[in-house]
Amino acid sequence: MSNAYFNFQEPINEPYLQYAPGSAERKVLKERLKELKQEEIEIPAIINGKEVKTDRTQDVTMPHNHSHKLGTVHLCGEKEVKMAVDGALEAQKEWANMPWQERVAIFQRAADIITGPERFTMNATTMLAQSKTPQQSEIEAVGELADFLRFNAWYLTKIYKDQPYSPDGMWNRVEYRPLEGFIFAVSPFNFTAIAGNLPSAPAMCGNVAIWKPSVESVYSSYYVMKVLQEAGLPDGVIQFLPGEGADVGEPVLANENLSGLHFTGSEPTFNHLWKTIGNNVDKYKTYPRIVGETGGKDFIFAHKTADVDRLVIAAIRGAFEYQGQKCSAASRMYVPQSFWPEYREKLLAEVKKIKVGDVEDFSNFMGAVISRKAFDKISGYIDYAKEADDAEIIAGGEYDDSKGYFIQPTVILTTNPKFKTMQEEIFGPVLTIYVYEDDKFEETLDLCNSTSPYALTGAIWAKDRYALNIMADKLRQAAGNFYINDKPTAAVVNQQPFGGARRSGTNDKAGSMVNLYKWLSMRSMKETYQAPLDWTYPYMGDE
Numbered sequence: 001m002s003n004a005y006f007n008f009q010e011p012i013n014e015p016y017l018q019y020a021p022g023s024a025e026r027k028v029l030k031e032r033l034k035e036l037k038q039e040e041i042e043i044p045a046i047i048n049g050k051e052v053k054t055d056r057t058q059d060v061t062m063p064h065n066h067s068h069k070l071g072t073v074h075l076c077g078e079k080e081v082k083m084a085v086d087g088a089l090e091a092q093k094e095w096a097n098m099p100w101q102e103r104v105a106i107f108q109r110a111a112d113i114i115t116g117p118e119r120f121t122m123n124a125t126t127m128l129a130q131s132k133t134p135q136q137s138e139i140e141a142v143g144e145l146a147d148f149l150r151f152n153a154w155y156l157t158k159i160y161k162d163q164p165y166s167p168d169g170m171w172n173r174v175e176y177r178p179l180e181g182f183i184f185a186v187s188p189f190n191f192t193a194i195a196g197n198l199p200s201a202p203a204m205c206g207n208v209a210i211w212k213p214s215v216e217s218v219y220s221s222y223y224v225m226k227v228l229q230e231a232g233l234p235d236g237v238i239q240f241l242p243g244e245g246a247d248v249g250e251p252v253l254a255n256e257n258l259s260g261l262h263f264t265g266s267e268p269t270f271n272h273l274w275k276t277i278g279n280n281v282d283k284y285k286t287y288p289r290i291v292g293e294t295g296g297k298d299f300i301f302a303h304k305t306a307d308v309d310r311l312v313i314a315a316i317r318g319a320f321e322y323q324g325q326k327c328s329a330a331s332r333m334y335v336p337q338s339f340w341p342e343y344r345e346k347l348l349a350e351v352k353k354i355k356v357g358d359v360e361d362f363s364n365f366m367g368a369v370i371s372r373k374a375f376d377k378i379s380g381y382i383d384y385a386k387e388a389d390d391a392e393i394i395a396g397g398e399y400d401d402s403k404g405y406f407i408q409p410t411v412i413l414t415t416n417p418k419f420k421t422m423q424e425e426i427f428g429p430v431l432t433i434y435v436y437e438d439d440k441f442e443e444t445l446d447l448c449n450s451t452s453p454y455a456l457t458g459a460i461w462a463k464d465r466y467a468l469n470i471m472a473d474k475l476r477q478a479a480g481n482f483y484i485n486d487k488p489t490a491a492v493v494n495q496q497p498f499g500g501a502r503r504s505g506t507n508d509k510a511g512s513m514v515n516l517y518k519w520l521s522m523r524s525m526k527e528t529y530q531a532p533l534d535w536t537y538p539y540m541g542d543e
């Protein structure tokens with residue numbers, strides 16, 4: 001069947017639809033939103049390809065209208081974990097031996113379903129479940145997810161092609177095996193694309209995965225799972241197990257067959273999972289691979305030669321798009337005194353224009369934050385700033401949870417470069433600005449480098465090339481994704497491989513070859529054509 005080398009076409013990034021007034025796509029998306037809102041669905045676990053309902057359920061509601069129910073999710077625990085792990089290990093027997101082109105074709109088909117017939121469902125479910133605007137949804141639930149699937153397939157074929165040198169008389173080969181056991185994929189609420197990628201990347205490499213989606217975004221994750229099934233993913237290869245963290249996590253991590261953790265989420269959760277794996281290390285048949293991408297305290301650092309007008313737009317998009325709930329969102333900013341008065345005036349004038357509300361109203365730039373817990377946490381930071389002597393709120397600061405979890409885009413000005421909101425991840429629409437004396441440029445860069453434990457994204461702004469060089473050098477370890485004269489968000493697969501270091505994670509760059517290597521275990525094979533017939537060596541001869 002596979003007596004040929006198969007070529008795999010290098011993909012291109014999925015182009016985005018714009019949803020401008022009068023466009024056909026805008027009309028279709030609005031209709032799909034209306035249809036989905038009228039339905040109330042049940043979200044079961046999917047184990048061995050079958051829907052599994054449990055005796056514990058939870059309502060799924062919309063962040064921007066928390067009294068509107070989208071459905072009911074069935075929550076899993078130890079019993080479902082056991083079924084899922086047993087089924088996955090059984091499925092692995094065939095899946096791991098399937099020719100790569102058959103595996104890859106399934107994910108290519110999934111990408112085409114996402115960008116084709118289910119495009120508006122992907123967008124509408126993400127908008128409703130996670131309160132994203134059409135633009136924020138299109139770039140990730142469609143664009144980034146399809147890019148992950150297509151580019152990972154391409155990277156995988158390049159890895160498989162990479163083979164060692166063979167001198168005369170032998171043939172050296174490397175086989176890239178899937179890991180023995182199963183991968184635990186744990187996804188965050190904020191990106192449908194990340195949720196889809198976490199189980200798919202290892203599965204594409206021939207692994208089986210237990211996928212625990214976030215309950216906060218389970219609605220859109222469920223549709224991703226359905227797309228994968230429709231694309232032909234064999235039963236048991238990805239087991240979909242919604243549930244509260246520990247209910248699923250503890251029994252999974254205690255299983256001797258765990259071979260890897262593919263995690264994206266907050267730093268405390270990752271620390272807990274890492275420690276649990278550490279405590280269980282004697283149980284495992286193989287040392288689990290651990291990949292975890294976590295939080296950020298992402299910065300914009302402006303030099304006195306920065307372009308003020310463009311810097312205003314970068315701050316607004318970087319800090320407030322998707323309500324600041326991107327791990328990459330700008331949340332602290334360093335502005336030189338020399339242009340601060342002009343910058344302040346221009347920034348505040350633009351912030352005033354931002355509309356926050358229901359994402360079905362396409363004139364809104366921002367929706368709601370994901371949950372009551374997030375709302376309370378973010379508003380707590382705002383209240384803290386309101387009370388502080390060394391900070392003042394210069395824009396926003398209002399919040400209202402009567403209908404949805406709405407928080408106005410908020411700008412805090414502080415005189416304390418180590419102010420709480422300059423250091424901690426807030427994960428909401430809150431930008432804190434510290435104004436520095438122009439002649440303290442280099443020491444402020446040192447401050448920026450040392451203020452937060454995270455190192456995910458950062459942006460530097462200057463027209464002066466010498467200044468850019470100094471900034472890039474001093475902030476070398478401060479961000480895994482570094483932007484020059486741009487906002488620190490919206491990385492694109494195959495253009496800016498994404499991930500950070502320090503407390504932001506293992507920097508295994510989602511949607512890159514580096515990430516795929518984590519889900520492969522090399523077997524070196526040496527075949528000798530004429531093995532020796534004599535055990536002695538020439539040096540042993542008589543003088």
Ligand SMILES: NC(=O)c1ccc[n+]([C@@H]2O[C@H](COP(=O)([O-])OP(=O)(O)OC[C@H]3O[C@@H](n4cnc5c(N)ncnc54)[C@H](O)[C@@H]3O)[C@@H](O)[C@H]2O)c1
Nearest residue numbers: 187188189213214245246249265266269293294295296327
């Ligand atoms: N670096 C990145 O690429 C990246 C991307 C997106 C989000 N994030 C980060 O994710 C966080 C926001 O997402 P979140 O609020 O969903 O994060 P979270 O840590 O609260 O949850 C992430 C996932 O972990 C699960 N979980 C929690 N406890 C668990 C346990 N004991 N066992 C197993 N699973 C458990 C949750 O249910 C969820 O599915 C932010 O910190 C953000 O910066 C990072």
Ligand SMILES: N[C@@H](CCC=O)C(=O)O
Nearest residue numbers: 326327328489490491498
């Ligand atoms: N990759 C996304 C962020 C994902 C985290 O939430 C970006 O670059 O903005």
